[in-house]
Amino acid sequence: MSTAEFESQLHQWRHSLHKHPETGFEEVSTSEYVAQQLEAMGLEVHRGLGGTGLVASLTVGDNPTVIGLRADMDALNITETTGKSYCSQNHGKMHACGHDGHMTMLLGAAKLLTEKKDFNGTVRFVFQPAEEHGRGAKAMMADGLFDQFPIDEFYGVHNWPGLPAGTISTRVGGIMASEDNFEIKIKGKGTHAARPHMGKDPLVIAAEIILALQTIISRNLDPSIPAVISCTEIHTDGIRNAIPTHVVITGDTRSYSPDVQKMLEERMRKICEGICHMHDAECEFSYTHEFSPTVNHEKCVQTAVLAARNIVGDSKVDANVPAMMASEDFGAFIEKVPGCFAFIGNGVEADGKGFTPLHNSNYDINDDILAVGANYFAEIIRTRMPI
Template sequence: MNDITMKDQLIKWRHDLHMIPETAFEEHMTSAYIAEELKKMGVSICSGLGGTGIVATLKAGEGSKIIGIRAELDALHFTEAADHSYVSKNKGKMHACGHDGHMAILLGTAKILSERQHFNGTVCFIFQPAEEPGKGARAMIEDGLFEQFPLDEIYGLHNMPGLPAGTFATRPGGIMAGEDNFVIRIKGKGAHAARPHMSIDPLVIASQIILALQTIVSRNLDPSVPAVISCTEIVTDGVRNAIPTYVEIKGDTRSYSPDIRRFLEEKMRTISAGICEMHGAECQFEYTHEFAPTTNWEEYVGFTVEAAAKTAGKENVTSNINQMMISEDFSAFLEKVPGVFVFLGNGDEHDQKGHIPLHSPSYDFNDDILLTGAAYFAELVKIRLS
């Protein structure tokens, strides 16, 4: 298959998958589509890992080494705002993070490797469910992923709006932050809006807590230490003319260090409880660890940089990008198996497409980088299984 034909095939896969977005652990149509396309390539398929996950294996030569390459199956709960011929057919769901593109890239990698077989060993193509909530990687691991497929190394990528299209970026060590979620429940005393003196106003208390939380990072941590606290939702039982009794504050934190994660939790708990007590309200504080930091194995970064340079040219590869505060389920794999995660530029402000941020209803994966991604993975396999 020549590059022009391969590009057309990649675009078809991507558009087909874009039209059938499914959210976490419900990716049945998506999984079936992937399995059918892999069968055409003659690779061995194991379905149902972690619920809807798929692992396809391809062996060439007599080499004993096994490496894994991963893509994500799930979409997001967004109503698509983009206007194109392959718009989502599933109401209220869309591929707003580019997982459709990642799946197409991995299918393309499987296609290239099945035709060329220019490697010596085994490649596992891992299609993982439920990346967005941070549950799918662990579900596959708990379902015996590494017992059935004892990987020596694992690799992944994610498109990145804001980076020039077709460029690569990675770094040794921490590349993406851990994510923790929190819920602060405040019980005050409801009253008529015209009689506030009869209330213990949980909205006022919540406002003070939200403002106080913003001082934790800015006034307690060294400015060189990456950390973020974001309050993203306020839920009440009030109405326009009544002060509520209950308020919930929801949000998340991002950080890299276990010590910082513990510090944020303890400080947030103390502040929330203290402000509530000061006003005579009750406080419940819930804090959960969702994503571990994504930490690249330093000794393997050079292989990804080499593969990226051979694919896109040295001038289009950054080997020490700044840490980002976004989170990734791939972190669970890197806690078990050596490997590296890289970013593939989706387009910046100078591009006509690809620069719209992730998790936006107007986002769309840039088809021009599909072939670059597949070629990169194929080159990486060639380097690591030579």
């Protein structure tokens, strides 16, 4: 297959996947489409891991090393506005994060490796459901992913608008943050807005809590260690002329290590309960771990950087990209096995108007980077398991 034919195939796969987006744990048609392409390459496909996830393996030679490559499959509940010829046909759903491109890159790598077989070892092509809400990786592992299909090292990518198209960036250590969600329920005593002294105003208490939470990062954490606490919603049962009884504050935190996660949770709980106690109000505080931090392993980063340089050249590789505060479900995998996550630049500008961000109704992954991702994935295998 010529380079032009290969790129044409990548575009065909990507546009077909883009037309038929499905959200987390509903990727039935998506998974079947991917499975059929893999089977057409002669691979045996194992379906149904973590619901709609699937795994295909290819062994060449006698090297016992097993390397995993992963792509996510789910779309978002967003109505597409790109107007492209291959625009989403599932109203209210679209691939606004480029997972259609990630699947295409991994299919492309499978195509290259099954045709050339220019490595010695085993590669596993892992297609994961439900990345967007941080549950797909855990679901696949709960279904025995690593028991049924042992993996020594795991590699993944994400397209990244704002980085030059076709560049590859990674780093040792934390590259994407954890996401922990919190809910703070405050019960005061409602009263007439003209008679505040007759009640216990939970909105005033909530305001104190929101401000106090911001001191955790600035006064409890080493300034060189990144973390974020964001209160994003406030709900009350009050009306214009009545002070409420109940207020609920929700939001999330971002960080890169379990120690920081633990500190944030403990300090937040103490502040919320303490302020409520000071005002003789009741407090319920809950804190849940949604995404693990994505922490790259040094040896795997070395492999990834070498493979990237072989594909795009040294000038287009950043081996120490700044860490991102966004979260990625791949982190749950590489808590269990060594691995590396990388960004493939989607482009900096479009028509001089600035780039479209992820999770935007007008987002469309750049077709020109599909071959870069496919070749990068394949080169990881050749680099790590040479003939």
